[in-house]
Amino acid sequence: MRQFTTGDLNKQIGDVTDVASREPVILTRHNKPRFVLMSYEHYQRMRSGGDPRRAHHISEMPDEHAELFDEAIERLARGESYDDEP
Secondary structure (H helix, E strand, O other), rough: OOOEEEHHHOOOOHHHHHHHHHEEEEEEOOEEEEEEEHHHHHHHHHOOOOOOOOOOOOOOOOHHHHHHHHHHHHHHOOOOOOOOOO
């Protein structure tokens, strides 16, 4: 989650709201998190429980996903990016 200061919000409202349209943004004041800015759609999904994303423990990960995860970690360890073809 990206962070901006409340001063950034005043000076760069277009940039901050652009990021907030894609993901929640933390707004800090005096180096402490104070607010979260997010799109109305994201807020509605949170309130309604309609967001299908969930966090799972790695022990619950299906084997095929674990293999893909391991391959991606290996590519990153070699200095390759996510988008590099295996």
